[in-house]
Each structure stands twice: as C-alpha cells, then as structure tokens.
Amino acid sequence: MHTLSILGSTGSIGTQSLEVARRRGYRILALAAGRNLSLLQEQVREFRPELVSVDSSVYQEAKDLLPETRVVTDPGEVAAFPAEIVVGAIPGLAGLAPTRIALERGAAVALANKESMVVAGPLMWDLVGQSGGRISPVDSEHSALYQCLAGEQLSEVRELVITASGGPFRTGPEDLSEVTPEMALKHPTWAMGAKVTIDSSTLMNKGLEVLEAHYLYGLPLEQVGVVVHPQSIIHALVRFQDGNLKAHLGPPNMQLPIQYGIDGAPHGMRFAGDVHAAPRHPAPFTDFPLARTLEIFEPDRDRFPCLDLAYAAGRMGKVAPVVLNAADEIAVEAFLQKKIRYTDIARVIEQVLQECPDQKLGWDAIFEVDAWARTRTRELLWD
Template identity: 45%
Template sequence: MKRLTILGSTGSIGTQTLDIVRQNPGKFEVYALAAGRNAEEVERQARQFKPRVIGLMDDKAARELKQRVADLDVEVVQGMEGLLRSVTDEAPDTIVTAISGRIGLEPTLAALQAGKDIALANKETLVAGGELVMETAKKLKRRILPVDSEHSAIFQCLEEDERTLEKIILTASGGPFRGWSAEKLKEVTPEVALKHPNWAMGAKITIDSATMMNKGLEVIEAHHLFNMTYEQIEVLIHPQSAIHSMVQYCDGSVLAQLGRPDMHLPIQYALSYPTRWSNPFERLDLRGKTLTFFDPDEYDFPALKLAYACGRRGGTLPAVMNAANEVAVHAFLARRIPYLEIIRLVERVCTEHDVLDATDLETILSADHWARMRTEEFIG
C-alpha cells in the first residue's frame, strides 16, 4: 500500500488524484492533504479520506479548518512550515506535487531529502530549480515520476537504452487563440482566455496554455527530466490533443502515446508504475478522426521562443521567467493588464536580470523574489 501526501489537493490534479485513490480501494492511504485556502473543500476531503495531517498555506483558513475538523483525529498545520511537515514525516512514501506555481520547489526538495518518491505535476519546480532537484534525486536515488500528460507520454515511450533516443516531440493544442490577429488579441478578456478547447484545467495553467508559456515551461521540464539538449526537444501544434507526445529514435522510429485529453490516466500511471492498472475511464476512439500537426508560429507564440532562450541560458534565468510569468498572469486575471502585456512583461524582466548559477535554493529563491518585485513595479 502506498502512503500519499497530496500537495494541492483541492486543485484539478489533486482532486483527480483522489479520484484514483477512490477507484482503487486498498492500494493507497492518504497520509496528508495540503492546499492553499479552501477550508471547506479540504474538510470534505478529510471526512472521506481520513488523513492524519492537513496543511493549509493561508493562516486564517487553517484556523477555520481546525474548527471544522475538531471532531476528527487529524492534525492541522499551516504555512510553508506545515507544507514541509506534510512531506517530510516518516509515514508517506510518495508525494504528489500538484500545488500550483514555484511554491512547489521547497516541499519537493525537502521530500526528496527525506527519502520520498515524487509524482510531479508541478512543472515550475523543475523550471525554477531543475538542476538542483534532479541532482538531489540522483544523489539520493529517488524517483521523479512525471504526471504532466506530455511528460508522462514521453516516459511511457522510452526504451531502456537512452543512447538510442534522438529527440522528443512535445505536442500542444495551440490553445484558443491559434491564428488570431494581434488586433483581435488586444480584446481578449480573462473569460475568453479561460475557455480552453480541449482541457479542463486551473486558471493559471489555462492562461499559460493560451500564451503557450505552458509549453515553454514543459520544454524546460523535459530538458531536466530526460536529460535532453534543447536542440533535441521539438514542439508541434496538434489541435486534436489525441497524441500527448512522441519520441524519435536513432533508427527513425517514432513512438507516440495516445489517449483522451484527461489527466486521470497519467496520474494513475505515475502512481501505479511500473505496472498498469485497469480503470473505468472512457477510451479514445479514433474512428472518423483526422490528426493534424503544425509548427508553432513564433509571431503567434513569442513565449515559446523566450522559454527556449531562457532554458539555454540556464542559471537563475528560468526561475526569473517563471516568477515574472506567474505575477503577470495573475495581474491579467485581475484585469490589471491586457492579455498581450503578459509576455511583454516577462521578456522585459528577463532582459534586466543578471543571471547567476542556480546551484542552491537560496540563490533561486532570491532571483524569484527579485523577479516578482520587478514585475509588480512594471505593472504599477
């Protein structure tokens, strides 16, 4: 039986992870749940899954939750200290990192150092601290199993001899604005941008998918997860979202993983690996379907070009890009800036940054803090 800590239990990945637990009785114990501030939803989860520890980042929400679950045998912890407690206790063996944003970096590192395996659904962790995280996992011989559908697809297509791998191909739907003119994009509102054509996701990742920054983050994540150069990582627009990614080998063979645009399967595979479990999920039906592929247009998607450049430069620059993007996306969602200003802001902050080697957590967090402050200054 696997004992889980689920970071981000009230988000899209977190709730779908609990679906997997619910569908596989006897295979999991939920040791800890952690979220931001949704005390009401966490209470519902706690009453069903009976965790021993619950963590909320927001102090006020944590105090409210303590009152809500006073009749349960559960400890409520709060803030980053509580988050770290939920991943470093002796009991859990697998940490599902589904919390949104760079905030996932510290608990992921702490979990690895405490000897836990990671089911990683937080790409910002590897964007901001990829070298440090992967070195830590390698040194301590811990597994990082990808949950993102694209990286799960690559993982499922990999052969044992990594020397035969020639390149990986990340697919992208292109989001809701593929082919839109700059004039039309000026009028984009949060409501329009949040309507992804294929996937049901949280607000931040949905906006990232519209700008294609999400795919840029995935390129950097793939670089670290699979030890590939940026020249070996290709992106193709695939509007149907049936092929989640592909792997090309030195003999020209291309292996692809296909499935419905649903995160349950990659979540389950990360938790069941190295075996596969049956499930009641709807199956992919390709009858009558046409699958198409296009190169991404750098004019339409400048975020992708920026992410490649930041990834190649390395050091603290990817962390700065990610931090600036987080601030800019939330500013757009709050109607403080227009849609087209998101990537302009990120690029401006990246241009100003004096890049350092990202060899320790303190340096990464310092760069992240600087980028957030500078982006807010530009917005102000």
C-alpha cells in the same frame, strides 16, 4: 497498498489524484490544501488523513471544522509525513519547498508541479541521488514521453516532441491585444486552473514543459520540439536516430498520467487488475473511440512569443528559468486582474529576462532571484 500524501489536494490535479486513489483503494495519509475548507472537509470525511495543512488565514476555522484531524499551516509538514508517494500538485514556485522536503527524505514524488523542475531541475536530481527517492512525471506530455522512452536508449533519441492544443486563439483573433481573461480562460480541451489555462493560451505552458523535458530527461534543449495538435489525443512523440517515430495517444484526461505516475513510473509497470471481476476499481477510458481526425501543425511563434522566451531562458541557463517563471506568474496575475493587456504578458517577461542576473543556480539563489524578478516585473507593469 500505496500510501499517499497530496500537496494541493483541493486543486484540479489534487482532486483527480484523489479520484485515482478512490479507484485504486490507496490510503491517504496527509493532505495539503489552501483556503477551500468546504472541499477539504469533504476530502477529510472520505479519506481520513492523519494530517492536513491549510493557509494560515483559515487555520482556526479549519481546526474547528476538523476537530479529529491534526491541522498545520506548513505544507512542508505534509511532505515530510511518512507516505510512500507524494503527489506534488501545488502550483507555481510555492510547490518547490515541499517537493524538496519530500525528495530529501527519499520519497517517491509524482510531480505535477512543473515549476519545481523548471527552476531547480539539476538540484532536484542531486537530491534524488543523495536520498534514493524518485521523480515520476505527472504532466500528460512528460508521462507520454516516459512511456515512449521505456525500453529505449537515450543515445538513440534524436528529438523529444511535446504537443500543444494551441489554446483558444490558435485560429484567431488576429489581434490578440483585445483578448480578455474570460476569453483566455475558455480552453478548448483541458479543464485546468486559471494560471495554467492562461499559460496554455500564450504557449508559455508549453515553453515551461520544454524546459521540464530538458531537465527530466537530460537531453539538450535543441532536441526538444513542440507541435500543435488541437485534438489533444497525441500527447508526445519521440523521434529516433534511425528515423522511426514513437507516439503516445490517449484521451485528454489527467487521471491517466496521474495513475501512471503513482503506479508505474519509473519502472514501466502498469496496473492491470482483473477485467473479468466486479469492477471495484474499474479502469477508466478503456472504451475511448479511435476513429477520429488527428491534426498536427507548427506553432505560430510570432503570435505566441512566450514559447521562444522559454527556449531563450533555457539557453541562458543558471537562474534564467527562475526569472522566466517569476515574471510569468506576476504578469498572468495582473492580466487576470485586468490590469494589463494580454499582449503585455510576453512583453514584460522579455524585458525582465533581458535584465536577468548572471548568477549560479543554488537553493538560496532561487528564492533571491525569484523575489528580485517579481519586484522588477511589478515595476515594469506599472511604468
């Protein structure tokens, strides 16, 4: 039986990870939540973790609600707790520090926090080499790439291709300047948190995934491509040097890449179970219908410039991805608060990226440059 700790247990990936744990019968040792104490209380009641972390603003309330559970305010303590596998699902740069702690102690990290790999990919692989831990991708696209690459040689790969749904504005409106947060939050396929949903609509989410694939699999940025696939059934493709293509298809549900990230990667094993037995932990989605139309288009880079901004940051290297991620977080937050227009998101990210410091990547540099980029983004937003 796997033992798990979950960073971000009350978010979208965290709750689905617990659904996988429920189906598999995993033991949950620790949970890192934020302020959603009502949901955390339900999770504690069912899974009986030994340790939980909460936001400091609700610490005393959590202590009162969970008298039999050890409560702390640092998610790093959850990451350090001796679970076999840590699901890294705290969004944004906030997920980096606990992910680092988990890798330093040699844990297996099922990584859903793409920002950690985007801003610190080489440093995280250094930690894996030093500690003997592992990183398993949980993003649907990167899980799909991993499964397509199982048994293959990277030297034989010509291109990694990840798919984008195209978001709610793939076919319109032509003028995106009047897009509201309410419009942008209506994703046609996936149910995700607000930040990821806005990033999906601008294609920044896909840009971050390009950088993530670049760092996860060690291929040059030019060998990572993007296509738009509105049905979200094809999650990724691998094009080989001999001309063959291998594609991964599946229903648009995050539980499948989550369970593969926990159960199989990086060993290429799958949990099968006994299909003839009473389904205590039934395998979901096995009846997913195959008869359907699948479409693939090139992304509209003129309407969605955030995709090329991510490529630009990757080519710049060093701390440029840190700047990209920080500027995006601040710009999206301002848009959700209706302080800027939708089209201002890409405009301000481009400006901050042009001012990126020429600084070598390092753990201290990440947080220094991140703080600078957030401050500079706010300055530009209010000019």
